Amino acid sequence: QQQVKQSPQSLIVQKGGISIINCAYENTAFDYFPWYQQFPGKGPALLIAIRPDVSEKKEGRFTISFNKSAKQFSLHIMDSQPGDSATYFCAASMAGNTPLVFGKGTRLSVIA
Amino acid sequence: DGGITQSPKYLFRKEGQNVTLSCEQNLNHDAMYWYRQDPGQGLRLIYYSQIVNDFQKGDIAEGYSVSREKKESFPLTVTSAQKNPTAFYLCASSIWALAKNIQYFGAGTRLSVL
Numbered sequence: 001q002q003q004v005k006q007s008p009q010s011l012i013v014q015k016g017g018i019s020i021i022n023c024a025y026e027n028t029a030f031d032y033f034p035w036y037q038q039f040p041g042k043g044p045a046l047l048i049a050i051r052p053d054v055s056e057k058k059e060g061r062f063t064i065s066f067n068k069s070a071k072q073f074s075l076h077i078m079d080s081q082p083g084d085s086a087t088y089f090c091a092a093s094m095a096g097n098t099p100l101v102f103g104k105g106t107r108l109s110v111i112a
Numbered sequence: 113d114g115g116i117t118q119s120p121k122y123l124f125r126k127e128g129q130n131v132t133l134s135c136e137q138n139l140n141h142d143a144m145y146w147y148r149q150d151p152g153q154g155l156r157l158i159y160y161s162q163i164v165n166d167f168q169k170g171d172i173a174e175g176y177s178v179s180r181e182k183k184e185s186f187p188l189t190v191t192s193a194q195k196n197p198t199a200f201y202l203c204a205s206s207i208w209a210l211a212k213n214i215q216y217f218g219a220g221t222r223l224s225v226l
Contacts, residue, residue, distance in 0.1 A: 006154075031211075031213075034215070041220070042220070043204075043217035043220050044155070044217050046215070046216070049212060095211070095213070097142055097206050097207070099160050099170065100215055
């Protein structure tokens with residue numbers, strides 16, 4: 001499986017600020033790009049996802065931006081809150097019931 | 113109450129011992145997965161199964177074994193050949209619907225070596 005590279009490893013944002021996490025992929029056969037949120041001691045939970053035929057998807061305070069030509073996608077968290085403090089993983093998969101390839105994660109801390 | 117149930121939540125392994133982690137789902141999903149999570153390493157795929165009685169190795173299958181005798185169950189055995197088993201193990205299942213590979217995770221099992 002080919003890699004998904006995620007940055008930064010950790011991020012500290014003031015309450016009310018914008019959190020931005022970036023990912024890059026290599027395999028042009030990837031067809032689905034989800035973001036997962038994980039709290040300590042818990043399993044990851046699907047946050048938002050996008051397919052490559054769309055350049056942006058917004059759900060509440062969370063937005064994915066997708067750049068197919070650059071093979072990059074990013075998660076923006078608007079009006080970041082302390083409750084958003086968690087580890088975020090980007091991932092990618094091919095079509096069908098196939099395994100996800102995960103980035104290494106970003107630990108987000110939102111401070112008041 | 114639908115979802116994925118992993119048990120036990122915590123597990124301790126002695127040297128030379130095989131241990132089995134349970135994963136059960138009642139979502140009627142065809143595909144199931146096992147991932148290993150280490151600090152700073154993200155989630156790495158151990159094994160996956162897209163249909164009953166069939167499974168495929170992932171990136172780090174050495175020292176692990178699985179079975180898929182029933183659609184709802186996908187147990188993972190950590191064998192004595194796995195020399196560094198301490199990690200957080202996550203089971204997932206997925207459905208391919210509306211061109212989306214939606215994968216759901218259990219709450220995990222934390223394995224430690226005594």
